[in-house]
Amino acid sequence: MAELMLFRHDPDGRDVELSGSTVTLEVELQRRVEAGLEQMLGIRFLASEYPTGPWHRGRIDTLGLDENGSPVVIEFKKGSDSGVLSQAVSYLSWLDSAHYEFEALVRNVLGAEAAETIDWRRPRMVCVAAGFSHHDRVAVQRLRERIDLVRYRIFDGGLLGLLLVDSPNGIPSAASSRRGREQATVDAVPRTPATSPPAGGGAVPECLRDLYAELDEALTVWGEVEVAPLRHYIAYRRLVNVASVVFRPKHEAILVYLRLDPDSVELEEGFTRDMRGIGHLGTGDLEVRVASAAHLEKAAPLIRRAFEAA
Template identity: 50%
Template sequence: MGDLKLFRVTDGVAMEVPGASLAVERQVQSLIERNMEAMLGIRFLASEYETGPRHRGRIDSLGLDENGSPVIVEYKRRRDANVISQVFSYLSWLDDHRHEFTMLVQARLGSDAAASIEWGDPRLVCIAGDYTWHDEQAVGSMGRRIDLVRYRDFGDGLLTLELVASAPAPPSAVRRRATDRRARGAAASVASSQGVREVLEHLPDSLRDLYEELHSRLIAPGDVESVFKQHYIAYRRMVNIACVHFQPAGHTIVVYLKVDPSKVELRESFTRDVRDKGHWGTGDLEVRIKSRADLERAEKLIRLAYDAG
């Protein structure tokens, strides 16, 4: 998560395009809100949302991310602004006004989205032209999901959003081992409605080992975090790059990747275009992993998803 540089290459000669780390102005907020799903993987709900007399605030942007988590977005307009403390104060409003938020989601996105809100995992996103060293260091000790995103304007219609710091994912259950071998042997009967954590806990050893290796490859770049949802595990940078779902009865790990299926060669029983098919999580390319050989074949596709995220 270092300094981002942009170059224009002409006849083999690279010239750096200077970028301005400017204060986020109102028109930038409006641009991001109009394109929030494409830029941040967040479905926009409301702008300048009043929190009422008790909380005495106005939330810059409200949204719902691709995993169903409520999102509070704040734009830091001055380098010395204490926006991180401000967004934390808005969490208490969210806790007190779940019904109001649900009604907002239902009005903007429909009843299905409202019914699938993940209340246990709200996100805080701060967008700024720059951050202090103290801002970046503070994120890891907050104990909540918070992303610091840097905005830079390169002119000529070019702008970047760079994830410069992110709170760590919840403690992973990857290495937890079940002590009840009989329960583990009954993995085929475990329903996904019991939650992905419980499914993971009761996987057969061979499938769990395969998942641990997949997990290591998904987080290998260093800036990818895993987020446990009810029915799948999301791997995300600023947006999801992969969603992992288990099918113990078929001894299969199903991975949905942020990859355009039309850009890769599809292989029967291994990869599938799911753009028009419902599935858990996000991602247009389905990859079915049953063996280490499948995992090796998936390596290139995982890199493509990372580049797209």
């Protein structure tokens, strides 16, 4: 299993490894992550300790809605717990039976617009724990549910480290809700230049297929990257969305929205744009316009910076 390590660079030039530990109380970890939930995991907070009723007989640590509109159940374990996956499946089963209850919660907390854009095809479970067994990692690859395994460590100085251990895509749900049935027609397909992921309800535009194949390679070269085809864009994510891809066939261009601070970039008219405060499809504050191989080459350092910071 991957080990999360953190080093401090001392004034004398030495790199000193910081010792990692776990929390004493589970609620300590829960409250800390909830306080920075959107920044850490790209998830908007809905509720804590949410009861699942007499049949499921549970209390969900945290409920949220991620940046792509997927419902999220989060469970925290201060140590390693072999029962976390059965708990995950049980809570996702509750979620599947509680569409209207969940939508009402989103409407009350985040507003009507957020409730109208819930994507029921891929609800997520995020398990945050001190560690996971080999059997846990094998099991999440076999389950149809989408379950993210996230390992945590507390370091000297109060630093919190999160490491994504596994994040299988899961199998899209048939979705029983009205919006779910409308969205169920947009499913992921094998990602090759000949059959690229759909976006906006259709395949990659013919005029952009070759360029997208090169862009896709540039976005997935950075190790474990999940590619999630959504209704209006394609998300490239780790713990959070790092890049979102939107096609503009009329302009024979692809817009890439990166999770990168526009203030750290020398903006160039017609190529990069600060999107803070400007509504757009996808997520990310920096827009990069890719219309040619030359544009893609210029975009490569920005893509690298976004993924290195993720």
